[in-house]
Amino acid sequence: MTKTLNPDPRPLDHLASRGTPDAVALVDKQGELDFAGLGAAVGALAAWLLEQGLSPGDRVASWLNKTRLACMMPLAAARAGLVHVPVNPLLKRAQVGHILADSGARLLIAGQSRLGTLEDGDLPGDCMQALEGDAVFDGRGLPPSDADPGDLAAILYTSGSTGRPKGVMLSHANMWLGAQSVAHYLGIAPRDRTLCVLPFSFDYGQNQLFSSWYAGASVVPFDYLMPRDVTKAVRRHDATILAGVPPLWVQLTEIEWPDEIAGKLRVLTNSGGKMPVPLVQALRETFPNAALHSMYGLTEAFRSTTLDPALIDRMPESIGTAIPFAEIMVVAPDGGEAAPGEPGELVHAGPLVALGYWRDPERTALRFRPAPDFSDYGGMAVWSGDTVVRADDGFLRFVGRDDAMIKSAGNRISPSEIEDAAIESGFTAEACAFGVADERLGQAIMLVVRGGGGDAEDGLKRFLKAELPNFMQPREIVWQDELPRNPNGKLDRTEIERKWGT
The missing domain is CATH 3.40.50.12780 (ANL, N-terminal domain)
Structure with missing residues (x-):
């Protein structure tokens, strides 16, 4: 257990005032925003959220690209006493509808093009909608909050790679201490600029913002x-x-x-x-x-x-x-x-x-x-x-993961061990191994890899035979030019198994 830092959690919105007031906090298509401007904009946005008819504890969902609004929503919702539900912009209407219904969201903020894809029943009856262009970043705003760090501040939905997305509840303290921890061991300094390419709906995607701001550094949101x-x-x-x-x-x-x-x-x-x-x-x-x-x-x-x-x-x-x-x-x-x-x-x-x-x-x-x-x-x-x-x-x-283990001929096999060997061969850069039903073995091994096959397939088979025991040899190797990915950019193992596991 590491105890080199003193855990002193604060309300999440206090991250807006961590940097020197005139230091650059955010660089986007609208230009540069210093920490003084960030704090003022977060306060104004928090006030605007409450003006939409929301009450403390209500869930507010945002379905946005990496805009200035998307960067500020986690802090503004926290300052207003709301619970933020970030939605990955790559999700489609049915997935978004599930998240809105499951979270009990009272407000969805998105662009007109995304709102226009929603069909009847996708938006819960008591969920309002607002255009991202209507959000307010100036004028009189709310002061920094005095929320209990243990209070619920956000619900992050997993990508759904292992079934229906489930909402993970995060407190102010969870995210504040996560920011402090990462800023410490990465050694982030005010002079740094973090290029934010991960989705903000992803826990570490959000932390790109939080750990940088905790250290007084700049962020550059980038799609x-x-x-x-x-x-x-x-x-x-x-x-x-x-x-x-x-x-x-x-x-x-x-x-x-x-x-x-x-x-x-x-x-x-x-x-x-x-x-x-x-x-x-x-x-x-x-x-x-x-x-x-x-x-x-x-x-x-x-x-x-x-x-x-x-x-x-x-x-x-x-x-x-x-x-x-x-x-x-x-x-x-x-x-x-x-x-x-x-x-x-x-x-x-x-x-x-x-x-x-x-x-x-x-x-x-x-x-x-x-x-x-x-x-x-x-x-x-x-x-x-x-x-x-x-x-x-x-x-x-x-x-490996227990629920992903392949059980073949009485052996418990980690898919990652086979995948690592396939990548180590040099014939492919990405691989996904999983078990398929087999009357004799219980499960046989299927290996799906990125590449063109041909001579590479012969080379990969020779390498695997030389490096892995017989019980770990794939029954079949499937070559694809591209492999399915989930909205967080990871390989979509569920989709890969669905397409090539039957």
């Missing part, structure tokens, strides 16, 4: 269409920090980065899945001067671990150790602490643990359970369902 757009944005805005998910990093390492542009980035952070060793190596070659932070996390507890960038070349498979304010335990099947080298479930305790799932006590009881007896923090913990191994030196290695 990109092609990987080369990111390169151009780094050059144009002199970005120094970039966060991504593995599929984006793959795309960024497949394009050319002039040395003078790659050299601008001093911090790279990964979330949303483990990075295969070849990808780590590609990133180190593409951005040799940048500190690469490999992290593990889950929405229910934000981030859990990070690996010191100084160790990434020596132990590229490690997910590191606990971040500040997190206690990370490896629990054996008998409920005791797993010994070094013994696989166990990763359990996260401490103040980053979310409040549970919105209006879903059954699923909350499955994932949020009392911490093990040997916990220092105690209280409620998140039982991740992920299997990890702790080495003698305390560093953790991700093994």
Whole structure:
């Protein structure tokens, strides 16, 4: 457990006043906004939200691109005593309708084009709608709030890759301490500029804003269409920090980065899945001067671990150790602490643990359970369902998710082990392995990869036969030019299994 920082949570909207008043807080298509302007705009927007007929505790949903409004909504809703529900702009009307109904949203803010896609029944009867262009950023506003840091401030809906999206309830303290923790271990400074490419509906996407503002740094919200757009944005805005998910990093390492542009980035952070060793190596070659932070996390507890960038070349498979304010335990099947080298479930305790799932006590009881007896923090913990191994030196290695394990001929097989081997072969940069029904084996292994097949397929098969035991060999390898992705940019495993698993 890391205790190097003093946990002193505040209401989330106080992030608007963390920086020097005349320092740049936000850079967007409208120009630059300093922290004094950010605080005033957040107050005015908070007042406007209440003028729409909302009351403290009401849920307000935003379905927006990375506009100035999208950046300010989390803080403005918190200042007004509302609960923010950010909706990924890539979602379609049916998914949005589910989120609005499930959250009990009283107001949806979006552009006319998005509102125009909604059909009868998509918008709950008591949910109002407002055009994003009508939002107010100036005039008399609300002062900084005095909310209890333990109060509910946001509901973030998971991408739905494992079923219907579920709403994770986050308090002011969850997000404030997450910002403090990340700002600390990334070493964010006021001189930094964070290029925000991850969706703001994603927990770490929001943290791009929060951790930067906590440190008094600038943010540059950016929606990109092609990987080369990111390169151009780094050059144009002199970005120094970039966060991504593995599929984006793959795309960024497949394009050319002039040395003078790659050299601008001093911090790279990964979330949303483990990075295969070849990808780590590609990133180190593409951005040799940048500190690469490999992290593990889950929405229910934000981030859990990070690996010191100084160790990434020596132990590229490690997910590191606990971040500040997190206690990370490896629990054996008998409920005791797993010994070094013994696989166990990763359990996260401490103040980053979310409040549970919105209006879903059954699923909350499955994932949020009392911490093990040997916990220092105690209280409620998140039982991740992920299997990890702790080495003698305390560093953790991700093994796989219990619910994704392939059970074949009596063997429990981690899909990630097969995927890592496929990527290590050099014949593909992305892979997804899963089990399909088989009368003889129980489950056979299907492997879907990105690439053209042909000679590459023969090479991949030879590599897998040389590196993996017989029981881990795929029954079939499917080659595709592109693989489905969910709205957060990760591989959509559910869709991949649906298309090629039958």
